[in-house]
Each structure stands twice: as structure tokens, then as C-alpha cells.
Amino acid sequence: MTVSGWLQAVIYFALLCALTKPLGIYLARVFSGERTILSPVLAPVEGLVYRVCRIDPKREMTAVSYLFALFAFSAVGLVWLYVLLRTQKFLPLNPQGFDNLTPDGAWNAAASFLTNTNWQFYSGESTMSYFSQMAGLAWHNFVSAGAGLAVAIAVIRGVTRTDVKAVGNFWADMTRSLLYVLLPVSIVIGLVLVAQGIPQNFHEYTSVTSIDGMKQAITQGPMASQEVIKEFGTNGGGFVNANSASPNENPNGFTNLLEMLMMFAVSAALTYTYGRFAKDQRQGWALFATMSVLFIAGFAGSYAAEAAGNPIVHQLGVSGPNLEGKEVRFGAAASTLFGTISTDTSTGAVNSTHDSWTPLGGLVPLVNMQLGEIVFGGIGTGLYGMIVFVVLTVFIAGLMVGRTPELLGKKIERREVQLAILAILVLPAFCLIPTAISILLPVATAQLGNNGAHGFSEMLYMFTSVTENNGSAFGGVSGNTYLNVVTGIVMLCGRYLFIVPAVILAGSLAGKRSVAETVGTFTTYSPIFVALLLGVIIIVGALTFVPADALGPIVEHLQMLQGKQF
Amino acid sequence: MKPAIAEPKDGTLHNLVTSFLYTIVTVVLLGIVYPLVMTGISMVLFPKQANGSIVYVDGKPVGSSIIGQLWTKPTYFAGRPSAAGKNGYDPTATGGTNLGPTSKKLIDATRAAIVALKKANPDATLPVPMDLVTSSASGIDPDISPEAAYYQAPRVAKARKMSLDAVNAVVAQHVHGRDLGFLGEPHVNVLEVNLALDAR
Incomplete structure (x- = not known):
């Protein structure tokens, strides 16, 4: 590890802290329907969207109605992308003449982008037409992020409201997410990315002959407009296969910083928004503190492992950090920082190949996802995921001190605890069971790119990533029909089976009477609470996943120290 | 209300x-x-930038300043091993090896890369740089570390019949520091430094 390596992490975190309050206030204003600085421009567009789509933004929905609206929109979005990918050959903006996707390939990509996973069994630069990229994939980047943000706002309303049993209007929340948050930032930062070198055009690939006589096709396309929302919407699906490792998507250290900031920005700000809705900023900062501890621990762990490097390679007579699958302009520090942030959130973008990280380095992204992506987390998903853990924590604290558990003065009862547990069980169920089945099936194991314990890690990482809607990969796994179909189903289950109990939990809290805080109240903002919340997150994660992780990265680490090869 | x-x-x-x-x-x-x-x-x-940062020599496109290329002649600085496409550096097939740290394939490939590098640079005096014997993540990494450039400088100097100091000076002119002083790592853009050598 170097001083400069740590310096960029420290400066990054300082910038994130500085962004949290202003952006959090802005989000609170947007979702309270108040006027913002952008209203003069956007309010007419917003009104037009409501009129055309027959939406009454003032009509609030119960939790169940909110979910139905989300499901209806998701169903249409899934069909739209599937049809688009199956017919792209006949559609415009396909200068490379790419064929239609196969049924299973289109299904996988459609489920993947719908659920904000952006797992990719395809290589964008040799599969997707520009029209599919922008009107299909990048469109989902916007709306899946908008949906996640909308759901988070609904959950915040449910938890904080005492007057009414409604959680908001899905269409209004969605529209405000898109128009007031995602689109303006995408335009501004997108242009900065172009200025830094990310292409933005509709040309066919440029044929060049190098001064050394090499023939090369330089990839082109509307990349910057997609790259920006890929990070800001915590999507992570690359325009090209190498994702943010490709200089096409991430040409220098500055774009790397912007992309990392975009991944965390909204999720961090939402903790402040939560405090604002709760009329008690300490509630938000307690979540921010909890998340920060896990973030810093993750970066320290992965950076230390990658900076130490691979002892088997060192024995060959070269020294230094592990640079296999890393870009020179980033090096070990910027690669592990990016990978940590990407898996703390549901982004899954990569600027290095996680598959080639050292065993303990690679364990960090895996554990980040296994904790439930609540370290700032995906746009919206991180906050509502964390609130589920908060409910569980106040329940456990209540058991310990023998009082009825309360969150913001509202009683947490059997129904709320059941819903929280149900949500938390989704990850182990859809990650571990398919991993266990698939590792026994030759049709799945034949697709792995590595042997030994690392092969098992690839399988475990894949199902963790798709269940959590992350989308990053130990990329040695190649797709086939079985994996396309199964991971597509798991992505849908991972997203929606978590959202349902989370929103119903919020609906169940909405309208509950809030009792005033007394000396006996177990507060949800004290350092003790932060420690307890951390404990619950780590213990739930550890009890669930340590056995599986021991078979993969931990065994491989011990084997690496002995110099074993597979 | x-x-x-x-x-x-x-x-x-x-x-x-x-x-x-x-x-x-x-x-x-x-x-x-x-x-x-x-x-x-x-x-x-x-x-x-929007058009792909294409670099022209005598009006003909020879590459993109952000995308790495395969270099074979001893008169040019070479880039890193690449897993993109059959011969490497294919922007339409980006990606890394995705081989894990205990992969026999990876260790064998790294060993072979070290042997080939030493053979191509018999006069090199500096330690073997890690980036020249490992594959990048994108397969089209346009850069090498400054150490990797200085390692190759004796070979380039000999092939071009230049003094080592002159080659080292060209490298030094083209070392990009960390962005804003703290982001990423110092690096040398291979196409840029090779064009600078040709332009002398």
C-alpha cells in the first residue's frame, strides 16, 4: 500500500461527505413535491408526462397499489427490451450489422437490465446495436434506477409518516426521479465524460492501420450518454465487455473518480433525506456512519490484499502489486476502490477483472454483496435494504432489554419483524440454493473459467451477484442456455421478492401512531445503536455465508500461500 | 391536509x-x-473526443489515443500482454484473462512472458516490471508504467541507433503523472511515445 493510494480514498470519501447534505436536501425537496432550482424548466415537462400517461400525481397509493403499479411497469419494460433485442437486425442504428439475440440471451439481458442487475453474458461491442444500447439498455438504466429510488422514497414515507396510511404515488416518484435527479446529472456529467475522451457518436467502427502495421477496428457509439447513467443509476452494464476497465468507458483517473462518486452519490444522500423526512438528522447520520465503517473496512481489506500481490507470481522473479487484470492508469488502489464501491452498491461496474484479484482481495466484493449491498447500496435499494436491517436491529435490541421495540416512536410488532426476516431470507435462498445445485451440474460447471476452489468462487460470486442485482462477475464464467435462463429467474426473484416485503413493511408502519421519546427509549441514532446495527449486519451475513466463502476464497488463499496451482 | x-x-x-x-x-x-x-x-x-480520439499521421488514421495497440517492432516501445481477441488488442473483443491467482494457466503464461521479455531486451538492467508480464483488464490498455518504458529503453535505443539518454529523455517527456496529482498511477501512453520517437 502507498500513501498516494490511501490519499485518493481519503479525498474521495471527503468529497462524498461534502455531497451528502446538499444532495440529500435536494432529494427531500424533489420528493416532497416542492419547487427546486430546476422546476422552471422541468415542471412543464413533468406536467406533460402526467397528462399523456393519465397520471394524477396527487393521488397517493397504499403500499399494495404502489407495488402493483411497479409490477405493471416492470412487466411492460421486460417485454419491450426482449422484443427489441430479438428484432434489432430490422431496426435502425446498427452500423455493424449485428444479428438478433437468441431467445435465452435476450431473456437474460432483459431480466438483467429490468432489475438493475446488468449482469452480462454478452459482449456489447460485438452483440448490441446502437439502438438496442440506447433505447433498450440505457433506457432501463434510467427507469430501473428511477424505480429503485421511488421505492426507497415510498419506504421512507412509510417509516416516517404518522398521519396517513399511504406511501406516495409511484408514477410521480418515478417521474421526479427521472426528470429532477437522473437526467440533469446525466447531461452535465455525460458531457464532462465526452470532454475526457469517451466517444459519443453513431459512426461505424473506424478501421485503422497502426504505424507498426497492425490492423484495428476502433469501437465507436453513443457511449458517454450511457456510461454516465450506468454509474449514476448504479446499473453497471458496460457498453463494451471490459466495462469501466476499457478506456472507452473510463479513459483516465479523473473519469474514474467521477464514476466512483456517481455510484455512491444518491445512496449516501438518501441517508440525509431519510433524516429530513424523520425530522431528525441524527437518524440519517447513524445510517451514514454504519455504512462508512463497512465501506472503509472493505477498501482497506481489498487494497491490502491486491497491493501485497500474488506470491506465486513473485517466485517467478517479479515483484509488486497484483496487476493481472488491472489497468496501468489505475493500479491497485484505484482498482480496489472502484471494485469496493461497485459492490457496496448494486452497480457491478468493474475497472479491473475481479476474477484475477487475489483470494482475499476478491473476497471483499463477494462479502460486500453478501451483506445485502447496504453499504450506501444501490440507488434506493441500499436505503430500503438498510431500513430492513434497522427494523431487525431494534427488534433484537428490544429482546435484549425487554421492551417493545420502536422505530421513530412506532411500535415494531410481529408483522413488521416477519416481513423484515422474509426480506432478509431472499438473498441466502436465491444465492446459496442455486449455487449448490449448479455446482453439481456439468452443464453449469463446464462454463467455469477456472479450476479448483477458484472455480467454486466463480459460481458463488455469480449467484450472489445476480440475486443481489449487482452484475459484477468473476468474469471467467461464460453463458449458456442453462445459465441464461436460471440467472434470469434469480435476478427477478432477488429484486422483487425483496421489494414486496420491504414496501409492505413500510406500508404497515405508515400511519402508525408515534409515541414520544422517553428516557427508556432505545434510540436509533446513538453510537451504541450504530455498533449494534453493524453487529447484526455482520452476524446475519457471517452466519449465512461463511461456510460457502470458506470453500471458495478462503481455501484458495491457503492454497496460494502453499504455491499450489490448478 | x-x-x-x-x-x-x-x-x-x-x-x-x-x-x-x-x-x-x-x-x-x-x-x-x-x-x-x-x-x-x-x-x-x-x-x-466524441469521434473516438482518432490519431492521424499524414492524413491517415493510425489509431486512437485512448486505445492500446499491438507493438512488434524492436524500434517501438511494446505494450502489455493482451487477452483481447486472438492476437490481442482487439477493441471488438475486450476483456482480461479472467484467470485466478492459483491458475496454472496464469502462472505458465506469466513465466513465458518473463522469458520472452528478457529475450527481447537482452540489455535491460532494470528489474522486470510487473505490468509487462501481466495482462490488462481491458486487453486494450493504452499505457505502460514509466518503469516498463525505462526497462525497454536500451532495446529501443539500440534498434534506433540512438543514445540511451536520448530515449530516456523522450520517455521522461511523456510520463503522465497522477490526474490532479492524486488519482490513479503515473503512466506512459505507448502510441504517444512511439509517435514522438518517429517524429524525431
């Missing part, structure tokens, strides 16, 4: 109709108009 709560008329059919209309509206706005407008603005403000 309490907000009104949705009536039963917001049933499945109403949701589906709204979803359908909403999809059309947002696909047009975010999926078509937004990238077109972004392209239009980019072409005016940043035409070089």
Missing part, C-alpha cells in the same frame, strides 16, 4: 395502460432524444 388515497379504479388495467404510455414517453425522451442531443452537443463542443 391528508393526501387522497388511490381508489380501486387504479386497478390492473389502468396500471397497464399507464405503464404502456409511460414506456413510450420515456423511451422517446431518455432512450432516443437524450442520446441524440448529447451527440449533437458533443460534436460541437468536443468533436475530437
Whole structure:
């Protein structure tokens, strides 16, 4: 590890802290329907969207109605992308003449982008037409992020409201997410990315002959407009296969910083928004503190492992950090920082190949996802995921001190605890069971790119990533029909089976009477609470996943120290 | 004032109709108009970058300043091993080896890369740089570390019949420091430094 390596992490975190309050206030204003600085421009567009789509933004929905609206929109979005990918050959903006996707390939990509996973069994630069990229994939980047943000706002309303049993209007929340948050930032930062070198055009690939006589096709396309929302919407699906490792998507250290900031920005700000809705900023900062501890621990762990490097390679007579699958302009520090942030959130973008990280380095992204992506987390998903853990924590604290558990003065009862547990069980169920089945099936194991314990890690990482809607990969796994179909189903289950109990939990809290805080109240903002919340997150994660992780990265680490090869 | 709560008329059919209309509206706005407008603005403000940062020599395109290339002649600095495409550095097949740290394939490839590197640089005096014997993540990494450039300098100097000091000076001129002083790692863009050698 170097001083400069740590310096960029420290400066990054300082910038994130500085962004949290202003952006959090802005989000609170947007979702309270108040006027913002952008209203003069956007309010007419917003009104037009409501009129055309027959939406009454003032009509609030119960939790169940909110979910139905989300499901209806998701169903249409899934069909739209599937049809688009199956017919792209006949559609415009396909200068490379790419064929239609196969049924299973289109299904996988459609489920993947719908659920904000952006797992990719395809290589964008040799599969997707520009029209599919922008009107299909990048469109989902916007709306899946908008949906996640909308759901988070609904959950915040449910938890904080005492007057009414409604959680908001899905269409209004969605529209405000898109128009007031995602689109303006995408335009501004997108242009900065172009200025830094990310292409933005509709040309066919440029044929060049190098001064050394090499023939090369330089990839082109509307990349910057997609790259920006890929990070800001915590999507992570690359325009090209190498994702943010490709200089096409991430040409220098500055774009790397912007992309990392975009991944965390909204999720961090939402903790402040939560405090604002709760009329008690300490509630938000307690979540921010909890998340920060896990973030810093993750970066320290992965950076230390990658900076130490691979002892088997060192024995060959070269020294230094592990640079296999890393870009020179980033090096070990910027690669592990990016990978940590990407898996703390549901982004899954990569600027290095996680598959080639050292065993303990690679364990960090895996554990980040296994904790439930609540370290700032995906746009919206991180906050509502964390609130589920908060409910569980106040329940456990209540058991310990023998009082009825309360969150913001509202009683947490059997129904709320059941819903929280149900949500938390989704990850182990859809990650571990398919991993266990698939590792026994030759049709799945034949697709792995590595042997030994690392092969098992690839399988475990894949199902963790798709269940959590992350989308990053130990990329040695190649797709086939079985994996396309199964991971597509798991992505849908991972997203929606978590959202349902989370929103119903919020609906169940909405309208509950809030009792005033007394000396006996177990507060949800004290350092003790932060420690307890951390404990619950780590213990739930550890009890669930340590056995599986021991078979993969931990065994491989011990084997690496002995110099074993597979 | 309490907000009104949705009536039963917001049933499945109403949701589906709204979803359908909403999809059309947002696909047009975010999926078509937004990238077109972004392209239009980019072409005016940043035409070089928006068009892929293509580098021309005598009016002919020879590469992109952001994308790495395969270098075979001893007169040029070489880039890193690449897993992109059959011969490496294929931007239409980007990616790394995805081999794990205990992979026999990876260790064998690294060993072979070290042998080949030493053979190609018999006069090198510096330690073997890690980046020249490991594959990048993208397979089109345009850069090498300054150490990797200085390692190759004796070979380039000999092939070009230049003094080692002159080659080292060209390298030193083309070392990019960390962005804003703290982001990423120092690096040398291989195409840029090779063009600079040719231009001498």
C-alpha cells in the first residue's frame, strides 16, 4: 500500500461527505413535491408526462397499489427490451450489422437490465446495436434506477409518516426521479465524460492501420450518454465487455473518480433525506456512519490484499502489486476502490477483472454483496435494504432489554419483524440454493473459467451477484442456455421478492401512531445503536455465508500461500 | 391536509395502460432524444473526443489515443500482454484473462512472458516490471508504467541507433503523472511515445 493510494480514498470519501447534505436536501425537496432550482424548466415537462400517461400525481397509493403499479411497469419494460433485442437486425442504428439475440440471451439481458442487475453474458461491442444500447439498455438504466429510488422514497414515507396510511404515488416518484435527479446529472456529467475522451457518436467502427502495421477496428457509439447513467443509476452494464476497465468507458483517473462518486452519490444522500423526512438528522447520520465503517473496512481489506500481490507470481522473479487484470492508469488502489464501491452498491461496474484479484482481495466484493449491498447500496435499494436491517436491529435490541421495540416512536410488532426476516431470507435462498445445485451440474460447471476452489468462487460470486442485482462477475464464467435462463429467474426473484416485503413493511408502519421519546427509549441514532446495527449486519451475513466463502476464497488463499496451482 | 388515497379504479388495467404510455414517453425522451442531443452537443463542443480520439499521421488514421495497440517492432516501445481477441488488442473483443491467482494457466503464461521479455531486451538492467508480464483488464490498455518504458529503453535505443539518454529523455517527456496529482498511477501512453520517437 502507498500513501498516494490511501490519499485518493481519503479525498474521495471527503468529497462524498461534502455531497451528502446538499444532495440529500435536494432529494427531500424533489420528493416532497416542492419547487427546486430546476422546476422552471422541468415542471412543464413533468406536467406533460402526467397528462399523456393519465397520471394524477396527487393521488397517493397504499403500499399494495404502489407495488402493483411497479409490477405493471416492470412487466411492460421486460417485454419491450426482449422484443427489441430479438428484432434489432430490422431496426435502425446498427452500423455493424449485428444479428438478433437468441431467445435465452435476450431473456437474460432483459431480466438483467429490468432489475438493475446488468449482469452480462454478452459482449456489447460485438452483440448490441446502437439502438438496442440506447433505447433498450440505457433506457432501463434510467427507469430501473428511477424505480429503485421511488421505492426507497415510498419506504421512507412509510417509516416516517404518522398521519396517513399511504406511501406516495409511484408514477410521480418515478417521474421526479427521472426528470429532477437522473437526467440533469446525466447531461452535465455525460458531457464532462465526452470532454475526457469517451466517444459519443453513431459512426461505424473506424478501421485503422497502426504505424507498426497492425490492423484495428476502433469501437465507436453513443457511449458517454450511457456510461454516465450506468454509474449514476448504479446499473453497471458496460457498453463494451471490459466495462469501466476499457478506456472507452473510463479513459483516465479523473473519469474514474467521477464514476466512483456517481455510484455512491444518491445512496449516501438518501441517508440525509431519510433524516429530513424523520425530522431528525441524527437518524440519517447513524445510517451514514454504519455504512462508512463497512465501506472503509472493505477498501482497506481489498487494497491490502491486491497491493501485497500474488506470491506465486513473485517466485517467478517479479515483484509488486497484483496487476493481472488491472489497468496501468489505475493500479491497485484505484482498482480496489472502484471494485469496493461497485459492490457496496448494486452497480457491478468493474475497472479491473475481479476474477484475477487475489483470494482475499476478491473476497471483499463477494462479502460486500453478501451483506445485502447496504453499504450506501444501490440507488434506493441500499436505503430500503438498510431500513430492513434497522427494523431487525431494534427488534433484537428490544429482546435484549425487554421492551417493545420502536422505530421513530412506532411500535415494531410481529408483522413488521416477519416481513423484515422474509426480506432478509431472499438473498441466502436465491444465492446459496442455486449455487449448490449448479455446482453439481456439468452443464453449469463446464462454463467455469477456472479450476479448483477458484472455480467454486466463480459460481458463488455469480449467484450472489445476480440475486443481489449487482452484475459484477468473476468474469471467467461464460453463458449458456442453462445459465441464461436460471440467472434470469434469480435476478427477478432477488429484486422483487425483496421489494414486496420491504414496501409492505413500510406500508404497515405508515400511519402508525408515534409515541414520544422517553428516557427508556432505545434510540436509533446513538453510537451504541450504530455498533449494534453493524453487529447484526455482520452476524446475519457471517452466519449465512461463511461456510460457502470458506470453500471458495478462503481455501484458495491457503492454497496460494502453499504455491499450489490448478 | 391528508393526501387522497388511490381508489380501486387504479386497478390492473389502468396500471397497464399507464405503464404502456409511460414506456413510450420515456423511451422517446431518455432512450432516443437524450442520446441524440448529447451527440449533437458533443460534436460541437468536443468533436475530437466524441469521434473516438482518432490519431492521424499524414492524413491517415493510425489509431486512437485512448486505445492500446499491438507493438512488434524492436524500434517501438511494446505494450502489455493482451487477452483481447486472438492476437490481442482487439477493441471488438475486450476483456482480461479472467484467470485466478492459483491458475496454472496464469502462472505458465506469466513465466513465458518473463522469458520472452528478457529475450527481447537482452540489455535491460532494470528489474522486470510487473505490468509487462501481466495482462490488462481491458486487453486494450493504452499505457505502460514509466518503469516498463525505462526497462525497454536500451532495446529501443539500440534498434534506433540512438543514445540511451536520448530515449530516456523522450520517455521522461511523456510520463503522465497522477490526474490532479492524486488519482490513479503515473503512466506512459505507448502510441504517444512511439509517435514522438518517429517524429524525431
